[in-house]
Amino acid sequence: MDLIGxxxxxPDLGLGTQIMNFSELPSTQEPNITIIEQPRQRGFHFxxxxxxxxxxxxxGSRVLQNKHTHPAFKVFNYxxxxxxxxQCVTTDEPPLLHVHSVVGKQCTNGICEVYINSNDMxxxxxxxxxxxxxxxxxxxxxxxxxxxxWRKENSEGSQLKELTEEEREHIHKAAQQRAKVIDLAVVxxxxxxxxxxxxxxxxxxxEPVLSGPIYDNKVPxxxxxxxxxxxxxxxxxxxxxxxxLLCDKVQKDxxxxxxxxxxxxGPLWEAxxxxxPADVHRQYAIVFKTPKxxxxxxxxPVSVLVQLRRRSDGETSDPKPFIYYPPKQDKERVHxxxxxxxxxxxxxxxxQESVNGRGxxxxxxITV
DNA sequence: CGGGAAACTAC
DNA sequence: CGTAGTTTCCC
Numbered sequence: 001m002d003l004i005g006x007x008x009x010x011p012d013l014g015l016g017t018q019i020m021n022f023s024e025l026p027s028t029q030e031p032n033i034t035i036i037e038q039p040r041q042r043g044f045h046f047x048x049x050x051x052x053x054x055x056x057x058x059x060g061s062r063v064l065q066n067k068h069t070h071p072a073f074k075v076f077n078y079x080x081x082x083x084x085x086x087q088c089v090t091t092d093e094p095p096l097l098h099v100h101s102v103v104g105k106q107c108t109n110g111i112c113e114v115y116i117n118s119n120d121m122x123x124x125x126x127x128x129x130x131x132x133x134x135x136x137x138x139x140x141x142x143x144x145x146x147x148x149x150w151r152k153e154n155s156e157g158s159q160l161k162e163l164t165e166e167e168r169e170h171i172h173k174a175a176q177q178r179a180k181v182i183d184l185a186v187v188x189x190x191x192x193x194x195x196x197x198x199x200x201x202x203x204x205x206x207e208p209v210l211s212g213p214i215y216d217n218k219v220p221x222x223x224x225x226x227x228x229x230x231x232x233x234x235x236x237x238x239x240x241x242x243x244x245l246l247c248d249k250v251q252k253d254x255x256x257x258x259x260x261x262x263x264x265x266g267p268l269w270e271a272x273x274x275x276x277p278a279d280v281h282r283q284y285a286i287v288f289k290t291p292k293x294x295x296x297x298x299x300x301p302v303s304v305l306v307q308l309r310r311r312s313d314g315e316t317s318d319p320k321p322f323i324y325y326p327p328k329q330d331k332e333r334v335h336x337x338x339x340x341x342x343x344x345x346x347x348x349x350x351x352q353e354s355v356n357g358r359g360x361x362x363x364x365x366i367t368v
Numbered sequence: 369c370g371g372g373a374a375a376c377t378a379c
Numbered sequence: 380c381g382t383a384g385t386t387t388c389c390c
Binding site for chain 1: 369370371
Protein backbone atom coordinates (compact mmCIF):
# COMPACT_ATOMS: atom_id res chain seq x y z
CA MET A 1 0.00 0.00 0.00
CA ASP A 2 2.84 2.30 -0.68
CA LEU A 3 1.11 5.04 -2.51
CA ILE A 4 2.86 7.40 -0.24
CA GLY A 5 6.11 8.86 -1.31
CA UNK A 6 6.15 7.63 -4.87
CA UNK A 7 7.80 10.31 -6.85
CA UNK A 8 5.63 11.67 -9.61
CA UNK A 9 8.75 11.90 -11.66
CA UNK A 10 9.49 8.26 -11.48
CA PRO A 11 8.02 6.57 -14.54
CA ASP A 12 7.82 3.24 -12.79
CA LEU A 13 5.85 4.48 -9.87
CA GLY A 14 4.01 7.30 -11.45
CA LEU A 15 0.84 8.57 -9.98
CA GLY A 16 1.53 8.13 -6.36
CA THR A 17 1.34 11.57 -5.03
CA GLN A 18 -2.21 12.26 -4.10
CA ILE A 19 -1.81 10.93 -0.64
CA MET A 20 0.48 12.62 1.78
CA ASN A 21 -0.05 14.40 5.06
CA PHE A 22 0.16 11.18 6.90
CA SER A 23 0.11 11.68 10.62
CA GLU A 24 0.87 9.07 13.19
CA LEU A 25 -1.99 8.02 15.37
CA PRO A 26 -1.74 6.88 18.96
CA SER A 27 -0.92 3.21 18.89
CA THR A 28 -3.37 1.91 21.47
CA GLN A 29 -6.39 0.25 19.90
CA GLU A 30 -5.65 1.92 16.65
CA PRO A 31 -8.59 2.83 14.51
CA ASN A 32 -8.57 0.86 11.32
CA ILE A 33 -10.86 0.21 8.43
CA THR A 34 -12.13 -2.85 6.62
CA ILE A 35 -14.21 -3.44 3.57
CA ILE A 36 -17.27 -5.23 4.86
CA GLU A 37 -18.89 -5.58 1.46
CA GLN A 38 -16.62 -6.00 -1.54
CA PRO A 39 -17.70 -4.63 -4.89
CA ARG A 40 -18.81 -7.26 -7.36
CA GLN A 41 -15.92 -8.38 -9.44
CA ARG A 42 -17.69 -8.86 -12.76
CA GLY A 43 -20.80 -7.83 -14.57
CA PHE A 44 -20.42 -4.11 -14.08
CA HIS A 45 -20.13 -1.83 -17.05
CA PHE A 46 -17.70 1.09 -16.94
CA UNK A 47 -19.19 4.16 -18.61
CA UNK A 48 -17.69 6.79 -20.84
CA UNK A 49 -18.43 10.39 -19.96
CA UNK A 50 -20.37 10.67 -23.22
CA UNK A 51 -22.86 8.17 -21.84
CA UNK A 52 -23.98 10.39 -19.05
CA UNK A 53 -23.80 9.75 -15.35
CA UNK A 54 -27.03 7.94 -14.67
CA UNK A 55 -26.34 4.32 -15.19
CA UNK A 56 -26.38 2.90 -11.73
CA UNK A 57 -23.77 1.91 -9.28
CA UNK A 58 -21.62 -1.09 -8.77
CA UNK A 59 -23.14 -3.77 -6.60
CA GLY A 60 -21.74 -5.58 -3.65
CA SER A 61 -20.37 -9.05 -4.07
CA ARG A 62 -23.16 -10.76 -2.21
CA VAL A 63 -26.88 -11.02 -2.71
CA LEU A 64 -28.77 -11.04 0.58
CA GLN A 65 -32.47 -11.87 0.75
CA ASN A 66 -32.76 -11.41 -2.96
CA LYS A 67 -31.45 -7.89 -2.67
CA HIS A 68 -28.20 -6.68 -4.04
CA THR A 69 -25.80 -5.25 -1.56
CA HIS A 70 -23.53 -2.27 -2.06
CA PRO A 71 -19.86 -1.81 -1.43
CA ALA A 72 -19.45 -0.81 2.17
CA PHE A 73 -16.80 -0.42 4.71
CA LYS A 74 -16.41 0.25 8.37
CA VAL A 75 -14.12 2.06 10.76
CA PHE A 76 -13.16 0.02 13.78
CA ASN A 77 -11.92 1.24 17.16
CA TYR A 78 -13.24 4.70 16.65
CA UNK A 79 -16.56 6.46 16.83
CA UNK A 80 -16.95 10.02 15.70
CA UNK A 81 -16.68 12.12 12.61
CA UNK A 82 -14.65 10.69 9.77
CA UNK A 83 -14.09 11.51 6.16
CA UNK A 84 -14.04 8.65 3.73
CA UNK A 85 -12.46 8.92 0.33
CA UNK A 86 -12.85 6.42 -2.48
CA GLN A 87 -10.66 6.42 -5.56
CA CYS A 88 -9.83 4.11 -8.42
CA VAL A 89 -6.41 2.52 -8.37
CA THR A 90 -4.72 0.00 -10.61
CA THR A 91 -4.26 -3.68 -9.86
CA ASP A 92 -0.50 -3.23 -9.98
CA GLU A 93 1.61 -3.61 -6.91
CA PRO A 94 2.02 -1.08 -5.59
CA PRO A 95 -1.33 0.33 -6.61
CA LEU A 96 -1.32 3.60 -8.49
CA LEU A 97 -4.11 6.00 -9.10
CA HIS A 98 -6.02 4.92 -12.16
CA VAL A 99 -6.94 7.13 -15.10
CA HIS A 100 -10.47 5.95 -14.58
CA SER A 101 -12.34 7.54 -11.76
CA VAL A 102 -15.33 7.04 -9.55
CA VAL A 103 -18.53 8.85 -10.38
CA GLY A 104 -21.90 8.97 -8.70
CA LYS A 105 -24.00 10.74 -6.16
CA GLN A 106 -21.28 11.10 -3.58
CA CYS A 107 -18.55 11.94 -6.05
CA THR A 108 -17.17 15.15 -7.40
CA ASN A 109 -14.54 15.40 -10.07
CA GLY A 110 -13.22 11.92 -9.89
CA ILE A 111 -13.19 11.15 -6.21
CA CYS A 112 -15.86 10.10 -3.84
CA GLU A 113 -16.00 11.75 -0.47
CA VAL A 114 -18.42 11.04 2.32
CA TYR A 115 -18.56 12.01 5.94
CA ILE A 116 -19.81 9.63 8.56
CA ASN A 117 -20.43 9.94 12.24
CA SER A 118 -22.61 7.13 13.47
CA ASN A 119 -22.59 4.33 15.98
CA ASP A 120 -21.75 1.65 13.49
CA MET A 121 -19.24 3.79 11.58
CA UNK A 122 -20.26 2.10 8.37
CA UNK A 123 -20.10 3.92 5.07
CA UNK A 124 -21.94 2.33 2.19
CA UNK A 125 -21.80 3.30 -1.43
CA UNK A 126 -25.00 2.54 -3.32
CA UNK A 127 -24.12 4.62 -6.31
CA UNK A 128 -20.53 4.18 -7.36
CA UNK A 129 -19.86 4.20 -11.06
CA UNK A 130 -16.58 3.86 -12.89
CA UNK A 131 -15.84 6.51 -15.45
CA UNK A 132 -14.01 5.04 -18.43
CA UNK A 133 -11.47 7.35 -19.99
CA UNK A 134 -11.15 7.03 -23.79
CA UNK A 135 -7.93 5.37 -24.82
CA UNK A 136 -6.87 8.33 -26.88
CA UNK A 137 -6.98 10.57 -23.81
CA UNK A 138 -5.11 8.33 -21.44
CA UNK A 139 -1.65 9.85 -21.85
CA UNK A 140 -2.96 13.34 -21.62
CA UNK A 141 -4.89 12.66 -18.45
CA UNK A 142 -2.03 10.82 -16.84
CA UNK A 143 0.19 13.75 -17.55
CA UNK A 144 -2.31 16.12 -16.04
CA UNK A 145 -2.43 14.10 -12.90
CA UNK A 146 1.29 13.82 -12.64
CA UNK A 147 1.58 17.54 -12.88
CA UNK A 148 -1.14 17.97 -10.27
CA UNK A 149 0.72 15.59 -8.03
CA TRP A 150 3.91 17.45 -8.54
CA ARG A 151 2.26 20.74 -7.66
CA LYS A 152 0.75 19.33 -4.56
CA GLU A 153 4.03 17.92 -3.43
CA ASN A 154 6.05 20.99 -4.20
CA SER A 155 3.77 23.76 -3.11
CA GLU A 156 3.47 23.02 0.59
CA GLY A 157 1.75 26.00 2.05
CA SER A 158 3.64 28.79 0.44
CA GLN A 159 3.94 29.96 -3.13
CA LEU A 160 3.61 27.44 -5.92
CA LYS A 161 6.64 26.57 -7.93
CA GLU A 162 6.68 25.98 -11.61
CA LEU A 163 8.08 22.88 -13.23
CA THR A 164 11.37 23.19 -14.97
CA GLU A 165 11.50 22.27 -18.61
CA GLU A 166 13.36 19.13 -17.65
CA GLU A 167 10.78 18.05 -15.10
CA ARG A 168 7.98 18.70 -17.51
CA GLU A 169 9.68 16.56 -20.09
CA HIS A 170 10.23 13.81 -17.56
CA ILE A 171 6.58 13.83 -16.59
CA HIS A 172 5.58 13.78 -20.22
CA LYS A 173 7.70 10.69 -20.84
CA ALA A 174 6.40 8.99 -17.73
CA ALA A 175 2.82 9.58 -18.81
CA GLN A 176 3.45 8.25 -22.32
CA GLN A 177 5.13 5.23 -20.85
CA ARG A 178 2.33 4.38 -18.49
CA ALA A 179 -0.36 5.09 -21.03
CA LYS A 180 0.99 2.22 -23.08
CA VAL A 181 0.71 -0.38 -20.35
CA ILE A 182 -2.21 0.70 -18.20
CA ASP A 183 -5.10 -1.73 -18.20
CA LEU A 184 -8.31 0.12 -18.88
CA ALA A 185 -10.45 -2.92 -18.23
CA VAL A 186 -9.84 -3.30 -14.53
CA VAL A 187 -9.71 -1.09 -11.45
CA UNK A 188 -9.71 -1.49 -7.71
CA UNK A 189 -11.33 0.82 -5.23
CA UNK A 190 -9.17 2.36 -2.61
CA UNK A 191 -10.89 3.48 0.58
CA UNK A 192 -9.14 5.94 2.81
CA UNK A 193 -10.43 7.32 6.07
CA UNK A 194 -9.41 10.59 7.63
CA UNK A 195 -10.08 11.45 11.23
CA UNK A 196 -10.13 14.99 12.59
CA UNK A 197 -7.02 16.39 14.20
CA UNK A 198 -7.00 18.82 17.12
CA UNK A 199 -8.21 21.56 14.87
CA UNK A 200 -11.08 19.48 13.68
CA UNK A 201 -9.75 19.14 10.16
CA UNK A 202 -9.55 15.71 8.63
CA UNK A 203 -5.84 15.18 8.35
CA UNK A 204 -5.28 11.97 10.29
CA UNK A 205 -5.13 9.42 7.57
CA UNK A 206 -5.71 5.77 8.36
CA GLU A 207 -4.01 3.09 6.33
CA PRO A 208 -6.12 2.72 3.16
CA VAL A 209 -7.75 -0.54 2.15
CA LEU A 210 -8.16 -1.89 -1.35
CA SER A 211 -11.07 -3.72 -2.84
CA GLY A 212 -10.69 -6.72 -5.06
CA PRO A 213 -10.43 -6.12 -8.81
CA ILE A 214 -13.46 -4.85 -10.70
CA TYR A 215 -13.57 -5.88 -14.33
CA ASP A 216 -15.28 -3.88 -17.03
CA ASN A 217 -18.05 -6.04 -18.37
CA LYS A 218 -17.88 -4.34 -21.74
CA VAL A 219 -14.47 -5.78 -22.43
CA PRO A 220 -14.55 -9.21 -24.05
CA UNK A 221 -11.56 -10.65 -22.30
CA UNK A 222 -12.82 -9.92 -18.82
CA UNK A 223 -16.58 -9.97 -19.17
CA UNK A 224 -19.00 -12.47 -17.72
CA UNK A 225 -19.29 -15.67 -19.68
CA UNK A 226 -22.74 -16.96 -20.41
CA UNK A 227 -24.26 -19.82 -22.32
CA UNK A 228 -27.45 -18.52 -23.83
CA UNK A 229 -28.68 -21.63 -25.57
CA UNK A 230 -27.57 -25.01 -26.86
CA UNK A 231 -29.04 -26.98 -29.70
CA UNK A 232 -28.88 -30.21 -27.77
CA UNK A 233 -28.78 -31.12 -24.15
CA UNK A 234 -27.76 -34.71 -24.49
CA UNK A 235 -25.66 -36.98 -26.64
CA UNK A 236 -23.73 -40.19 -27.02
CA UNK A 237 -21.05 -41.10 -24.55
CA UNK A 238 -18.94 -41.85 -27.61
CA UNK A 239 -18.82 -38.10 -28.33
CA UNK A 240 -18.01 -36.65 -31.74
CA UNK A 241 -21.46 -35.19 -32.29
CA UNK A 242 -21.90 -31.71 -33.65
CA UNK A 243 -23.36 -29.20 -31.28
CA UNK A 244 -24.25 -25.51 -31.59
CA LEU A 245 -23.97 -23.20 -28.64
CA LEU A 246 -25.06 -19.57 -28.51
CA CYS A 247 -23.33 -17.35 -26.01
CA ASP A 248 -22.59 -13.82 -24.89
CA LYS A 249 -19.56 -12.27 -26.48
CA VAL A 250 -16.44 -14.43 -26.44
CA GLN A 251 -13.08 -14.32 -28.17
CA LYS A 252 -12.49 -17.06 -30.67
CA ASP A 253 -8.92 -17.78 -29.60
CA UNK A 254 -9.60 -17.74 -25.93
CA UNK A 255 -12.66 -19.84 -25.31
CA UNK A 256 -13.32 -23.45 -24.39
CA UNK A 257 -16.41 -25.55 -23.94
CA UNK A 258 -15.86 -27.65 -20.89
CA UNK A 259 -17.83 -30.79 -20.11
CA UNK A 260 -17.35 -31.95 -16.57
CA UNK A 261 -18.61 -33.93 -13.70
CA UNK A 262 -18.03 -33.29 -10.04
CA UNK A 263 -19.18 -34.20 -6.62
CA UNK A 264 -18.83 -32.48 -3.27
CA UNK A 265 -15.21 -33.58 -3.13
CA GLY A 266 -14.35 -31.79 -6.32
CA PRO A 267 -13.90 -32.51 -10.00
CA LEU A 268 -14.26 -36.08 -11.21
CA TRP A 269 -13.89 -35.71 -14.92
CA GLU A 270 -13.57 -33.05 -17.58
CA ALA A 271 -13.19 -32.92 -21.35
CA UNK A 272 -13.46 -30.18 -23.91
CA UNK A 273 -15.62 -29.67 -26.95
CA UNK A 274 -13.58 -29.86 -30.14
CA UNK A 275 -13.47 -26.81 -32.36
CA UNK A 276 -11.15 -24.24 -33.83
CA PRO A 277 -11.26 -20.44 -33.92
CA ALA A 278 -13.14 -20.55 -37.23
CA ASP A 279 -15.96 -22.43 -35.53
CA VAL A 280 -16.69 -19.44 -33.36
CA HIS A 281 -19.20 -17.35 -35.24
CA ARG A 282 -18.84 -13.60 -34.79
CA GLN A 283 -18.08 -13.98 -31.09
CA TYR A 284 -21.59 -15.19 -30.30
CA ALA A 285 -21.87 -18.81 -31.33
CA ILE A 286 -19.68 -21.89 -31.20
CA VAL A 287 -20.03 -25.01 -33.31
CA PHE A 288 -18.11 -27.94 -31.91
CA LYS A 289 -18.00 -31.70 -31.50
CA THR A 290 -18.93 -33.17 -28.17
CA PRO A 291 -16.09 -34.88 -26.34
CA LYS A 292 -16.43 -38.52 -25.47
CA UNK A 293 -17.30 -39.51 -21.98
CA UNK A 294 -14.44 -41.23 -20.18
CA UNK A 295 -16.49 -44.36 -19.85
CA UNK A 296 -17.98 -45.17 -23.22
CA UNK A 297 -19.60 -48.36 -22.05
CA UNK A 298 -21.99 -46.80 -19.61
CA UNK A 299 -25.25 -48.69 -19.27
CA UNK A 300 -27.34 -45.79 -18.03
CA PRO A 301 -27.53 -42.12 -18.84
CA VAL A 302 -25.07 -39.94 -16.97
CA SER A 303 -25.67 -36.31 -16.07
CA VAL A 304 -22.79 -33.96 -16.56
CA LEU A 305 -22.41 -30.20 -16.92
CA VAL A 306 -21.24 -27.92 -19.70
CA GLN A 307 -19.75 -24.51 -19.23
CA LEU A 308 -17.77 -21.94 -21.16
CA ARG A 309 -14.27 -21.40 -19.97
CA ARG A 310 -11.87 -18.63 -20.82
CA ARG A 311 -8.41 -20.01 -21.31
CA SER A 312 -6.54 -16.84 -20.36
CA ASP A 313 -7.95 -16.32 -16.90
CA GLY A 314 -9.77 -19.57 -16.20
CA GLU A 315 -13.11 -17.80 -15.75
CA THR A 316 -16.13 -19.97 -16.31
CA SER A 317 -19.79 -19.47 -17.08
CA ASP A 318 -22.65 -20.90 -15.10
CA PRO A 319 -23.03 -24.50 -16.21
CA LYS A 320 -25.84 -26.09 -18.18
CA PRO A 321 -26.83 -29.71 -17.73
CA PHE A 322 -25.95 -32.27 -20.36
CA ILE A 323 -26.72 -35.96 -20.46
CA TYR A 324 -24.57 -38.72 -21.92
CA TYR A 325 -26.34 -41.78 -23.20
CA PRO A 326 -24.85 -45.21 -23.72
CA PRO A 327 -23.40 -45.28 -27.22
CA LYS A 328 -25.05 -47.67 -29.67
CA GLN A 329 -22.68 -49.21 -32.14
CA ASP A 330 -24.75 -52.20 -33.02
CA LYS A 331 -26.32 -51.54 -36.43
CA GLU A 332 -29.07 -54.08 -36.03
CA ARG A 333 -30.06 -52.71 -32.70
CA VAL A 334 -30.12 -49.28 -34.24
CA HIS A 335 -32.61 -50.31 -36.87
CA UNK A 336 -34.72 -52.08 -34.41
CA UNK A 337 -34.78 -49.06 -32.17
CA UNK A 338 -35.55 -46.62 -34.93
CA UNK A 339 -38.68 -48.48 -35.78
CA UNK A 340 -39.83 -48.96 -32.28
CA UNK A 341 -38.16 -47.38 -29.29
CA UNK A 342 -38.29 -49.87 -26.50
CA UNK A 343 -40.60 -49.37 -23.58
CA UNK A 344 -37.91 -49.55 -20.97
CA UNK A 345 -36.11 -46.57 -22.35
CA UNK A 346 -35.70 -44.17 -19.42
CA UNK A 347 -38.51 -41.68 -19.16
CA UNK A 348 -36.02 -38.88 -19.22
CA UNK A 349 -35.08 -39.84 -22.73
CA UNK A 350 -38.48 -39.20 -24.04
CA UNK A 351 -38.76 -35.96 -22.22
CA GLN A 352 -35.52 -34.75 -23.71
CA GLU A 353 -36.68 -35.90 -27.08
CA SER A 354 -39.61 -33.55 -27.05
CA VAL A 355 -37.58 -30.67 -25.75
CA ASN A 356 -34.78 -31.03 -28.20
CA GLY A 357 -35.64 -29.13 -31.35
CA ARG A 358 -32.81 -30.53 -33.35
CA GLY A 359 -34.08 -34.05 -33.22
CA UNK A 360 -34.23 -36.86 -30.82
CA UNK A 361 -31.41 -37.38 -28.41
CA UNK A 362 -31.96 -41.06 -28.88
CA UNK A 363 -31.48 -40.86 -32.58
CA UNK A 364 -28.54 -38.54 -32.27
CA UNK A 365 -26.88 -40.92 -29.95
CA ILE A 366 -27.42 -43.77 -32.34
CA THR A 367 -26.26 -42.04 -35.45
CA VAL A 368 -22.61 -42.61 -36.25
C1' DC B 369 -31.54 2.27 -14.54
C1' DG B 370 -29.53 -1.60 -17.73
C1' DG B 371 -28.81 -3.24 -22.00
C1' DG B 372 -28.24 -3.71 -27.00
C1' DA B 373 -26.63 -1.99 -31.00
C1' DA B 374 -24.79 1.47 -34.17
C1' DA B 375 -20.79 3.98 -35.50
C1' DC B 376 -16.23 4.53 -35.75
C1' DT B 377 -11.28 2.80 -35.66
C1' DA B 378 -7.37 -0.14 -36.27
C1' DC B 379 -5.65 -3.78 -38.01
C1' DC C 380 -12.61 -6.43 -47.68
C1' DG C 381 -13.73 -8.77 -42.65
C1' DT C 382 -13.08 -9.06 -37.88
C1' DA C 383 -12.68 -7.34 -33.51
C1' DG C 384 -11.95 -3.56 -30.34
C1' DT C 385 -13.52 0.98 -28.87
C1' DT C 386 -16.73 4.68 -28.36
C1' DT C 387 -21.12 6.63 -28.81
C1' DC C 388 -25.95 6.44 -29.07
C1' DC C 389 -30.38 5.36 -27.74
C1' DC C 390 -34.36 2.56 -26.28
